[in-house]
Amino acid sequence: MRLLTILLALMLALPAVAQEPARLQVGASSVTRQHDGWWQSVFGPQALKLSLALDKPVPYRVFLVGDPARLVVDLKNTDLSGDELSAMFGHEQLHAIRWGSFQRGWSRIVMELPDTYRVSRAGMETQGLFARLNVALWPVSAIDFAPRPSAAAALRNLPDPAQLTDTPIRAEGLVVTLDAGHGGFDPGAQADGVNEADLVLTFAQELRTALGLRGVTVNMTRDKDEFVALEQRMTIARQAGSHVLISLHADALPKGQAAGATVYVWSPSADDRAARQLSQRHERDDLVLGMDFAGQDDALATALMDFARTDTQPRSEGFARMLISRMALGGIGLHGRPVQGAAFSVLKSPDITSVLLELGFISDTNDLANLSDPAWRARMVQAVAEGTIGWWRDEQARGALLRK
Numbered sequence: 001m002r003l004l005t006i007l008l009a010l011m012l013a014l015p016a017v018a019q020e021p022a023r024l025q026v027g028a029s030s031v032t033r034q035h036d037g038w039w040q041s042v043f044g045p046q047a048l049k050l051s052l053a054l055d056k057p058v059p060y061r062v063f064l065v066g067d068p069a070r071l072v073v074d075l076k077n078t079d080l081s082g083d084e085l086s087a088m089f090g091h092e093q094l095h096a097i098r099w100g101s102f103q104r105g106w107s108r109i110v111m112e113l114p115d116t117y118r119v120s121r122a123g124m125e126t127q128g129l130f131a132r133l134n135v136a137l138w139p140v141s142a143i144d145f146a147p148r149p150s151a152a153a154a155l156r157n158l159p160d161p162a163q164l165t166d167t168p169i170r171a172e173g174l175v176v177t178l179d180a181g182h183g184g185f186d187p188g189a190q191a192d193g194v195n196e197a198d199l200v201l202t203f204a205q206e207l208r209t210a211l212g213l214r215g216v217t218v219n220m221t222r223d224k225d226e227f228v229a230l231e232q233r234m235t236i237a238r239q240a241g242s243h244v245l246i247s248l249h250a251d252a253l254p255k256g257q258a259a260g261a262t263v264y265v266w267s268p269s270a271d272d273r274a275a276r277q278l279s280q281r282h283e284r285d286d287l288v289l290g291m292d293f294a295g296q297d298d299a300l301a302t303a304l305m306d307f308a309r310t311d312t313q314p315r316s317e318g319f320a321r322m323l324i325s326r327m328a329l330g331g332i333g334l335h336g337r338p339v340q341g342a343a344f345s346v347l348k349s350p351d352i353t354s355v356l357l358e359l360g361f362i363s364d365t366n367d368l369a370n371l372s373d374p375a376w377r378a379r380m381v382q383a384v385a386e387g388t389i390g391w392w393r394d395e396q397a398r399g400a401l402l403r404k
């Protein structure tokens with residue numbers, strides 16, 4: 001049976017209000033292959049999913065044009081200037097991508113597809129900080145491909161296709177401190193003869209290489225098996241002029257209580273039992289040495305810190321969500337609540353975007369096997385590196401907009 005393209009054009013009706021144009025969040029956008037059936041992966045092209053993140057929902061339309069097969073996405077009242085869609089996660093799935101302003105307040109994105117598809121689903125949803133336009137493309141034969149007939153003029157007024165390469169997207173100027181947890185007399189959690197301290201140092205060193213290849217300046221709180229106090233870790237990050245601190249852990253919790261990657265951001269009032277258990281364990285190591293950092297705050301210092309954190313906190317939360325979304329795209333198993341708050345004092349810097357990443361839980365058999373597997377670590381390293389760079393580029397774009 002001949003398949004018909006039903007969803008040639010879609011329009012989301014929204015009240016027309018004069019407002020700032022929407023911005024595309026390139027770092028949070030993606031094109032991914034969908035593995036919807038083994039026969040597709042063996043016999044034919046796979047379904048594609050396009051996910052465009054915007055800072056607010058906008059009216060849109062989606063349609064296909066032929067010769068060669070292209071997907072056209074029009075976004076109303078959206079400013080694409082300064083965006084590099086060719087840097088989008090998964091851009092290598094496409095043959096080419098171009099974008100620009102189209103007409104009367106519309107911007108247009110044209111993606112040259114690797115095969116012929118139909119639009120099987122399209123919809124705009126609001127998701128946390130983002131609005132997301134999701135477009136599902138289902139592969140069809142060239143005969144069943146039904147591009148919009150009147151789309152001959154679809155590609156006017158657009159710049160030349162961007163060069164798509166496999167070179168990793170770079171982030172010059174970004175300074176990241178990687179904090180491998182524990183070390184020295186403090187091995188961290190232990191299971192099956194493996195130490196958390198050793199696992200996270202190996203991961204930190206691999207992540208350093210991946211970030212370095214992408215132009216990031218990487219600084220480490222420790223590069224060997226030594227004890228570093230929590231306060232010292234923050235000082236090292238600050239002295240290096242870090243924009244970002246990523247504290248790396250792979251802790252243990254009682255069997256069955258936790259599995260999968262989790263990203264923690266600072267939250268002094270987190271009452272989650274597991275989070276409290278973890279933070280208490282981390283602080284205890286410092287108490288042994290008489291370095292009770294938490295106890296040094298007086299009321300004024302706390303108030304000043306909270307004030308300074310009003311910028312850093314949402315940034316850290318956005319960074320955490322970006323990391324998690326890249327891990328999900330990379331097929332990394334996530335904790336049921338992948339972004340959580342906890343009172344880890346290493347996250348307390350008022351001026352540095354800080355997250356604590358539990359790569360997995362050493363107490364979980366599956367997580368431990370993953371952490372010890374170089375192939376799994378390579379996927380996780382890639383997810384964290386790309387998430388970091390995607391976040392940084394979105395931050396830069398936002399900063400440039402604020403400076404206008």
Ligand SMILES: [Zn+2]
Nearest residue numbers: 181188249251
């Ligand atoms: Zn730990």
